[in-house]
Amino acid sequence: GLSPPKMKILESPLTIGELFNVVVIGGGSLGCQTLYHLCKLGMTNVVLLERDRLTAGTTWHTAGLLWQLRPSDTEVELLAHTRNVISSELEEETDLETGWIQNGGLFIASNKQRLDEYKRLMSLGKAYGIESYVLSPAETKDLYPLMNVKDLYGTLYVPKDGTMDPAGTCTTLSRAATARGATVIENCPVTGIQVKVDDLGVKRVKEVETAHGTIQTPCVVNCAGVWATKLGEMAGVNVPLIAMHHAYVVTERIEGIQNMPNVRDHDASVYLRLQGDALSVGGYEHNPIFWNDVSLYTVHIYGLHWMRVFLLSLLVCFPPESFTADHKPLMGEAPEVRGFFLGCGFNSAGMMLGGGCGKELAHWINHGRPEKDMCGYDIRRFHHSLTNNNRWIRERSHESYAKNYSVVFPFDEPLASRNMRTDPFHQVLQEQGCVFQERHGWERPGWFNRGGPAPVLDYDYYGAYDVPKNTDYKYSEILGKEYTFDFPPHHDAIRDECLSCRNAVAVFDMSYFGKFYLTGPDAKKAADWLFTADVNKAPGSTVYTCMLNKRGGVESDLTVSRLEPSPAHHPLTPESNGKRHTSNQSFENSAMCDLCVDSRELLQEVLNSDLSNDAFPFSTHKIVNAAGHKVRAMRLSFVGEMGWELHIPKESCLPVYHAVMAAGAKYGICNAGYRAIDSLSIEKGMDLRPDDTPLEAGLAFTCKMKTSIPFLGRQALEAQKAEGLRRRIVCFTVDEKVPMFGLEAIFRNGVPVGHLRRSEFRFAIDKTIGYGYIRNPDGGVVSPDFVRSREFTLERMGVTYKATAHLKSPFDPENKHVKGIYG
Structure with a gap:
């Protein structure tokens, strides 16, 4: 095996330096990866503190599986970097083996929906050059002779997936980091983190206290895994994660299992990791055991103290893992304290995502922001009213654990800890059949169900822990029907909302927008x-x-x-x-939009202001009177039609809403939600992230x-303009009536050049429309001629469809409708 790196051994309080630019706390996958990538950026005055030995926390027991395909383009890129670091970069740099084994990965599907999900992953993989194959049961049997394929629907095989060795990886990372000048200190528990308040009243990291002395530092990185919450408390930072027991077993020797691929059976919620001539088998149940006190838990490879139960030659282990409210890690700078960064809450994926996330976190620390779009991982995605709410953390983290292996459908919504943040319209919209979506704790209208109210009920933990399971739960039943990769059963209801907006008048509650x-x-x-x-x-x-x-x-x-x-x-x-x-002002004023061709005539009856083009032009606003209440009317549109946005004080929201709906009855007014906005707004077209x-x-x-x-x-824009665009957004339409949801591969003359970021069905022309950023495979400029000069196809679940490329939106390209010019 590998010998441990040369660690700095503590002999007295003076052996810890007085000042480090960065202190990384936690010697697991994320801590070691972050330290290594900080050093690669030239930051060598950095130290990693580990309370026990490297990997002694939750990293030692990780399965170490690396699957290259996930239903997220960002995660595919993060995984690719991890694989590169583990399989080649570290070994080339250190001449040490990390323990990487490329034995492949096999995903098992026992039903059509699961296989459809795998086909989506296969198509996305083609955009990234990841080799994968959808296999029949017979082909699966040829690949894995020991497998009983009688009940299989099919499988997804990725030959270059593999297995990482936690101890070997972290040891090699620490060796590489210390060789570049970093310091690694084991057996050094952190006892406190001191913050200071600057002249502007902003809290900042000041120093880290340990049992062996104090370190002055402006930056702390919390990579403490299940202990991250306690570490955050030392600095006054909320870390919304929770620890749960994660059970797995190690089998006795199995003849013929050598060199077989790792297996994930998502529907059975288990994974099988090749472990020499045996298997490590783990899973995610619906009733996990909460680990309420992890303070005394420590295990490491140098002296195992497992909870052991021997049954039929199986070793059963129950270590803790940390889980978060949305099954995504917690990363970035904490809003409470500047200089306090998070790299924790990885939901059993810390080894897989460690390389990519360690690189992004190092860039975040060094440059103030990550290179990739990490908004879905940024701790700031959670409102402060949620991160210190124990009920929300517990319920949502339980659901993320219980659904760990669930199919990732386009229109899924959580059931746990709902109705945390609502606006004044919530109740009246719910009574009219609103099916709400949850975003950042807000309940916002998704679409309107013709079958009447479908309220969200208190969380029932899926019937676990003796909690009575909700019965006759209409909202849950509606969600269940949405679980499809085809057009959802409520497609027609959303169509009617969209066409009402295009042809008559619709009202949208947009209070969720920040102000x-x-x-x-x-x-x-x-x-x-x-x-x-x-x-x-x-x-x-x-x-x-x-x-x-x-x-x-x-x-x-x-x-x-x-x-x-x-x-x-x-x-x-x-x-x-x-x-x-x-x-x-997001909580003080709510926003309501009236949009479409008849909105002027309708609002003219409600507002005491001339709404003609001359008196109230597009992109202007004024305070007006609406049904006896002062509101700010803005002439804007998010869906490509003439419309007004009304900003209304909270106490005036319902009277104004009722006045608008009463006046709009003769115009055929309808309520509409964000599912309609998604479809309507894509016709005007854009998709934006911090890396665009x-x-x-x-x-x-x-x-x-x-x-x-x-x-x-x-x-940066001036430099990009001078150099020419190496990537460009393109709109695609498909004549065939087929649903697409994003992640479909884009081909130019048969060569992959990108993938759809976003796709919706466009009801006005009865076609699917999507947007994606395309690249030149040769690395050259993506000019308008590059787009116009070739044929494009889109691949959805392994099936190719001819697509028409547009450099401008095919709907009202001159933006006449938003200016009130029709005909």
Whole structure:
């Protein structure tokens, strides 16, 4: 085996340096990967502290399985980096073997839905050059002779999947890091983390206290696994994860099992890992045991202290694993304390995702943001009202564990800890059949069910722990019918909402959108720097713009409205105290949109303002009276039709809503939800992430490049414009009536050039429409001619469909409808 790296041995308090740029806490997969990648970025004054020995926490017992295909493009890229680090990079750098075994991976499907999911993964893999095959039961038997294939529907085989050795990997990572100048200290438990408050009132990391001395540092990385919550408490940081027992067994020797691929049977919720001439078998049950006190738990490869039960030559182990509310890791800088970073909560995937996430976390620490789109992992995705709510953490983490191997359907929603954040319209919409979605704790309208109310009930833990299971649960039954990769059964209801918007009038509750005031004498200066568009317009104007990061990636697209100064305590305009200030108004005002061709006639009956094009042009706003209540009306549209957005004080929401619905009855008004918005907005087309630039996304018009005004990200855009675009968003339409949901592979003359990021059915023309960023396989510029000059196809679940590529939206390309120009 590998010899341990040369560790710094503690002899006295003085052996710990007085100052380190970064302190990584936790010597498991994420801690070692983060330390290694920090060193690769040139940060060598870094130290890793491990309370016991490396891998002594939860890493030692991990299965070490690496599956290359996941239903997320970002995760596929993260896994690819892990595989590269483990299988080649580390060995080339250190001349040490990590223990990587490329024995392949086999996913078992016992029903059509599961095989459809695997076919989706296979198609996505083609966009990334990942070799995979869908096998019949007979072909599976040839590959894995010991397998009983009688009840199989099919399998997915990925030859270059494999198995990682936790101890070998972490040892090699630490050797590589210390060779670059890092320090690794074992047997050094952290006893406290001190923070300070700077001149602006911001809390920052100051020092780390250990049993052997104090370390001064501006940056702590919490990679403590199931102990991460306790470590966060030391600094006043909420770490919303929970520990659960994860059982697995190790079999006796099995003749003929050598060199067989690892197996995942998702429907049985078990995995089989090749372990020499035996198997390690683990799974995820619906009634996991919560581990309420992990403070005394420590196991490491140098002296095993397993809980052992021998039964029929099986070794049964019950170590703890950490799980989070949405089955995704917790990463990034904590909002409570600057310099306190998280790298924990990996839901049994810490080894698999460790290399990719360690690299991104190191970049986050060194450059202030990750390279990839890590929004789904960023701790800030959870509102602070949730991260310290024990009921929410427990219920949602249980559900994420119980559904660990469930099919990932496009329209799934959680059942746990719902109704945490609602707006004033919630009850009245629920009574009208609203099927709600949950986003960031908010309940927002998804679509409207014709069969009446479908309220979300209290979580029943799927009947576990003697909790009575909900019966006659209409919301759950509706979700169950949505579990398909075909058109969902409520396709027609969503179609009607979309066509009402296109042809008559629809009302959307958009209170879920964030709303902020930027005030003070330097507000203009701040706006010039933050926003890509020139927002220095007259009061009453509204401008669509983007906010970028330093690399030119889009952190947000939004509208900015210039407001008049107002008297004190006015509910629709901010107060200014003479200082630059940003305030969150998302909870104070709700937003309701009336959109479509008849919206002007309808609202003219409700608002006391002339709504003609001359009196109320597109992209303007004003305070008006609606049914006796003051509201701010903005002439905007998110779905490509003429419409108004009404910002309403909370206490006025329902009276205004009822007035609008009463006036709209003769126009055929209907309620509509975000499923309709998704379909309607894709016709106008865009898909944005922090790793996309406005130039790549077709949003160059939002950037004040023709002015001399500097803004964040401008230099990166100028460089990209001069060099030419290496990737570009393209719209695709498919004539065949087939559902697509994103992740479908894009081929140009038979060569993969990308995948769909987003796809919806376009009801107005009865076609599927999708958007994806394509690259030139040769690495060259993706020019308009590159798009126009070849034929494109899309692959969905292994089936190829001819597609038409569009550089502009095929729907109203001149944007006449939003300006009220029809005919």
